[in-house]
Amino acid sequence: MNFQIKPIGYIESPFKKLSDIPKQSIYGKDKRAVINILDEYVLGIRDIKEGAYIILLFYFNKSKGYKLLQVPRDSNDFKGVFSTRSPFRPNSIGMSIVKVISIKNKNLIEIEGVDMLNKTPVIDIKPYIPELNPKDEEL
Template sequence: MEITVRPIGLIESEFKNTAEIPRQSIYAPEKQARLKLLDDYKDGLQGLTCGSKILIIFYFHQSTETPLLQKPCQSDKITGVFSIRSPHRPNHIGISEVKITKIENNTIYFTGVDMLDGTPVLDIKPVIS
């Protein structure tokens, strides 16, 4: 089986290298960034509102490793990749919960960024509480 996905947009953030990124978006609630959608996907923003939370599904475009066993950054215990949030995963897919601060044309401004500048975005989903 072959699965093909294409980015719907790119992240524009202050983080230019992986050493600067917070471990998770919840550890950077004040950090701001934007998701610039490709023009073809602009209509898909209808219904999103400022103040709401979304899940951004993205591709770890600078990750090159895929070990199934890893040591989490704050532990000495080796564990399976599916029990941690490492960017080094079989399909290099990440997900972050962020809060929308503004929507302008094809751009979502948000807080809680934990993604590199230039990160390809695969999808957006609303957080349902």
Template sequence: MNEINLKPIGIVHSPFREPSGVPKDSTDGMDYTGTVEIFPEYKDGLKDLEGFSHIILIFYFHKSEYSHLTVKPFLDSYLRGVFATRSPHRPNFLGLSVVKLIRIDNNILHIRGIDMIEGTPVLDIKPYIPEFESNEGIKIGWLEGKI
């Protein structure tokens, strides 16, 4: 299979400078705000986004230095397959967060619920649509009873 080359569409500006101390997920980060600076060539892609209260950010864990196929998640003491966790130490270092969109100023998205560090490259943005994201009969595997 061919390699995939991705180009960031923007960059995160965050109160967090290093991975330590960053909230484990965007719900833990609701007390923290930050911005996403969209690069000028992608600004037109923001049209109509301001009507959504929440957005999905797909980003690159640029400070992750290693990946493992098994990891010990923060909610457990057992090794789990990385694809059954939200660990940043993944084969392709991709992350996903649902954040609250406060407002858009030109090419700057003001967000709440930040769980990324300063300088995180943003690869894509999608509107969060509960009717599309929610399914009946969801099972959460090893996390059952832990959250």
């Protein structure tokens, strides 16, 4: 089965090189970027609020190839790719939870907590709803 995913927008990030990116969004919590939403999708961001957190799904467009077993940055042992947050994945999909700082010109979402390269394609945005996620005591 083949399917196509089209970007809904692109990240305008301060990170121009792979080596500059924090390894997770939590380590870039003071870093800001802008999601530039394409005109045809602007209506879809209407109810996103400043100060809210969103789940950002994006395409690791600079990742080349993958291995099913990888050694994560914080380990010396091989792990299966699906038990890691590596950008080197079969479908190259990334996910970060970021904070919405502002929305400007109806299509620019300023975010904080950035771990994406400049010009990264955004494939979806979902609301982060804490009560729909496991609590610490459930983990």
